[in-house]
Amino acid sequence: MNTRSISLAAIPSIKIHPHRATPARQQRRWLATATRTVTAIALAAVSCSAARAEVTAPAALEPWLGKHTPQLTQFYKQLHQAPELSFAEEQTAATMAGQLRSLGFDVTEQVGGHGVVGVLHNGDGPTLLLRADMDALPVVEQTGLDYASQVRVRDDRGATVGVMHACGHDMHLTMHLGAVRYLVEHKEEWSGTLIAMLQPAEERGAGAKAMLADGLFGRFPRPDFALALHVAGDKPPTQIWYRAGYAMANVDSVDITIHGRGGHGSAPDTTIDPIVIAARLVLDLQTIVAREIKPIEPAVVTVGSIHGGAKHNIIPDSCALQLTVRSYTPAVREQLIAAIRRKANAAAESAAAPAPDIQVSEGTPALFNDPAVAERVIPAVRAAIGEENVVQDEPSMGGEDFGRLGRAGVPILMMRVGSVSQQRLDEYAQADGPPSLHSSKYWPDPEPTIRTGVTATVTAALELFGAP
Numbered sequence: 106m107n108t109r110s111i112s113l114a115a116i117p118s119i120k121i122h123p124h125r126a127t128p129a130r131q132q133r134r135w136l137a138t139a140t141r142t143v144t145a146i147a148l149a150a151v152s153c154s155a156a157r158a159e160v161t162a163p164a165a166l167e168p169w170l171g172k173h174t175p176q177l178t179q180f181y182k183q184l185h186q187a188p189e190l191s192f193a194e195e196q197t198a199a200t201m202a203g204q205l206r207s208l209g210f211d212v213t214e215q216v217g218g219h220g221v222v223g224v225l226h227n228g229d230g231p232t233l234l235l236r237a238d239m240d241a242l243p244v245v246e247q248t249g250l251d252y253a254s255q256v257r258v259r260d261d262r263g264a265t266v267g268v269m270h271a272c273g274h275d276m277h278l279t280m281h282l283g284a285v286r287y288l289v290e291h292k293e294e295w296s297g298t299l300i301a302m303l304q305p306a307e308e309r310g311a312g313a314k315a316m317l318a319d320g321l322f323g324r325f326p327r328p329d330f331a332l333a334l335h336v337a338g339d340k341p342p343t344q345i346w347y348r349a350g351y352a353m354a355n356v357d358s359v360d361i362t363i364h365g366r367g368g369h370g371s372a373p374d375t376t377i378d379p380i381v382i383a384a385r386l387v388l389d390l391q392t393i394v395a396r397e398i399k400p401i402e403p404a405v406v407t408v409g410s411i412h413g414g415a416k417h418n419i420i421p422d423s424c425a426l427q428l429t430v431r432s433y434t435p436a437v438r439e440q441l442i443a444a445i446r447r448k449a450n451a452a453a454e455s456a457a458a459p460a461p462d463i464q465v466s467e468g469t470p471a472l473f474n475d476p477a478v479a480e481r482v483i484p485a486v487r488a489a490i491g492e493e494n495v496v497q498d499e500p501s502m503g504g505e506d507f508g509r510l511g512r513a514g515v516p517i518l519m520m521r522v523g524s525v526s527q528q529r530l531d532e533y534a535q536a537d538g539p540p541s542l543h544s545s546k547y548w549p550d551p552e553p554t555i556r557t558g559v560t561a562t563v564t565a566a567l568e569l570f571g572a573p
């Protein structure tokens with residue numbers, strides 16, 4: 106039995122800051138606090154063991170979720186059936202802009218492409234940004250759900266592709282809408298400025314950058330904090346996972362073209378063979394992480410593609426490699442890129458080949474969850490959904506462009522919310538394991554995921570709005 110969470114100190118939104126509050130606001134807050142306190146004491150008196158979740162989330166949230174989760178689930182299914190690819194989120198953006206307007210937000214559309222920014226002032230206090238992403242993926246859905254996406258579009262090359270919310274961004278939008286709606290309907294529980302950020306093109310690592318370049322932190326109030334949620338496809342929907350500090354990696358792409366001198370396969374002495382140079386380079390690249398990077402620094406160099414030649418007996422003129430390069434710190438990132446350049450140049454030089462072309466595309470910076478924000482938010486979320494349901498995550502070498510907001514100087518926290526029922530997880534465990542995100546077979550269980558995601562977001566927001 107865990108009785109710790111019934112103490113009033115653990116109720117996250119109970120703090121009062123009279124120095125900021127107007128008399129009327131102060132009175133409303135005291136009333137809200139008193140209601141919560143009475144509820145907490147009453148529930149604690151009834152049953153210590155059952156009281157944990159009920160008494161520590163905002164008192165109004167549980168009944169609110171009971172009333173609104175069916176509508177939010179319907180909204181989710183509509184979004185799920187109308188997915189749009191990165192840079193094409195026109196209808197999704199319009200839908201979200203309309204929802205925010207109806208809630209009283211001051212809404213600006215077309216921020217960095219299809220980005221939407223809603224601003225809602227509610228008295229003095231901190232500015233909090235809640236971010237959700239909007240884009241779907243070129244995947245033909247194979248979930249068999251009655252609300253599965255049937256959408257097909259033509260891609261950049263003219264081919265017909267399926268479109269699916271296979272990364273749960275439709276769920277992010279739904280949880281986002283639920284949380285902001287609760288906050289709008291319970292303005293007496295907080296004070297400050299709420300910014301809703303709906304971001305396009307996350308899957309291309311481009312949307313956050315475009316919104317920042319289009320004045321996200323200049324045309325709108327600069328946030329003191331920013332929060333985001335991402336679904337997890339391998340966790341139950343009762344759980345929130347978090348990682349303070351570095352959670353996701355710098356992601357860089359490197360294209361290397363090795364140039365040689367083509368000729369007949371029977372006369373290698375008359376050629377410079379770019380395939381042999383490339384093969385040597387692939388192995389040499391492995392020594393960067395193994396021999397040059399400090400062992401306690403995470404780093405990855407993967408050659409994901411190598412293409413050269415067309416026929417058995419022709420030595421080609423060139424061979425092309427595509428690399429993904431992952432790291433956490435800016436120093437390791439620079440060290441990796443410099444070493445790749447050096448080794449590619451050296452491989453060419455050792456064969457008396459021309460210098461290779463090396464292109465580094467600026468990717469997504471690492472996602473660094475602000476430890477001070479986590480220190481405030483995580484205990485509040487634990488108190489709201491239960492100690493055992495908030496789990497520390499491992500860091501990952503995946504990428505997420507929400508990290509750009511942190512890189513721009515705003516303390517950020519991205520949490521993950523489980524989305525697959527324990528029963529389904531058990532069934533998957535008997536087979537090949539749960540489908541990963543981006544799989545044509547991934548789907549979240551809407552109701553419990555919405556409930557946990559909205560609870561975590563609201564609790565985190567109320568905690569941060571309580572900042573002095």
Ligand SMILES: [Zn+2]
Pocket residue numbers: 272308542543
């Ligand atoms: Zn994704």
Ligand SMILES: [Zn+2]
Pocket residue numbers: 272273274307335
């Ligand atoms: Zn995603």
